[in-house]
Every structure is written in C-alpha cells, then in structure tokens.
Amino acid sequence: MTLTIQDLERLQEKLKEDHCDYQLELQSGNIVVMGPSDIESSEIKAEFIRLLGNWVKPRKLGRIFDSSGGFIMPNTELRAPDVSFVSAQRLKRTIRDFAQLVPDLVVEIKSKTDRIRPLEDKIKLFLQLGARVGILINPDELTLTIYRLNSEGEVLAGEDKLTIPELFPGWEISISQIWPPVFE
Secondary structure: OOOOHHHHHHHHHHHHHOOOOOEEEEEOOEEEEEOOOOHHHHHHHHHHHHHHHHHHHHHOOEEEEEOOOOEEOOOOOEEOOOEEEEEOOOOOOOOOOOEOOOOOEEEEEOOOOOOHHHHHHHHHHHHHHOOOEEEEEEOOOOEEEEEOOOOOOEEEEOOOEEOOOOOOOOOOEEHHHHOOOOOO
C-alpha cells in the first residue's frame, strides 16, 4: 500500500492526540519514523546551524531549517534533512505547513547508528531533485564531504576550509570548528 502526505498528516494528528511526538518522513510511499540522534551529532548540528546562521541572517540570504522542517519533494516524498537552507528568492515567507520545494543546501550528520551509504543516497536524491549542494558530516572520521550534482564528493578534514560560494559568497569555516570542544 502506497501512503501519501495526507496519510502521514492524519497519523501525525493521531499521534499528537496520544501525546506522542515522532519525527516522520514519507519515503517511497512508506512512513519512516526518525529516531533521535546521539548528543554528539546533535551538538554538531547545532554548531553548524549557528556558524551558518551567523553569516546568512544578517545578509538576508535565506532561511535555515533543522531536522524538524519537512519538504515535499517533486517525487511526492516528504523528507527532512538534518540541516537545510532555502534562498530568500525561493522562500520569501515561511508557512505553517511543509514546504513544497527542494532546499538549496542539505546537510546530513551521521549518528552512531547510521550507515554512510543511505545518507549518501539521501543527499544524492536531493541533488537529483534540485538541491545545489549536499554535505555529509561524519563525526566518526572527523570528515565533511561536500557533494554537487554529478560529483563524487570532496572530502574535507582538519583545518580544511568549507566554502559554498554559489550559495554563501565569502563564507568560510575550518572543518575543525564544527567538532564539539573538550573541556578539561
């Protein structure tokens, strides 16, 4: 049985009535429950959003979303990247609904139970459907891989610099900035 966005919304309403708050995605007609991530992955996500937001917001370049923001894709799937960005030109005003568009930037952060291949596949799907840039952050390897359509991905680590000139002209961070600090 192939499920729809409306089926997913009905399920979310029912779960809300039962005081359950699950994050759901619709993938190939199936509802997928997204579990919470480990706290290291969560901290990396928060730091990436902060670093990017400090550049994006004052320049009014667009909007940044966390993994609670759902996007209805052209293939009718509902997906929610860990971090996403939509340019101001494409989303002038936010809505109280899922966005019916593909984000310009999608970021996935590997949690301790994730496998790399499905995360790469998710990023590549977003790129095929119209995202301009995809990023995979792997805390296990202390690497960040940046993808563009029809590219295998460029792996960055240590003091390598992440730049995304097609979306954020002038923005630059060292990969080491996204890892959680150690307090001694």
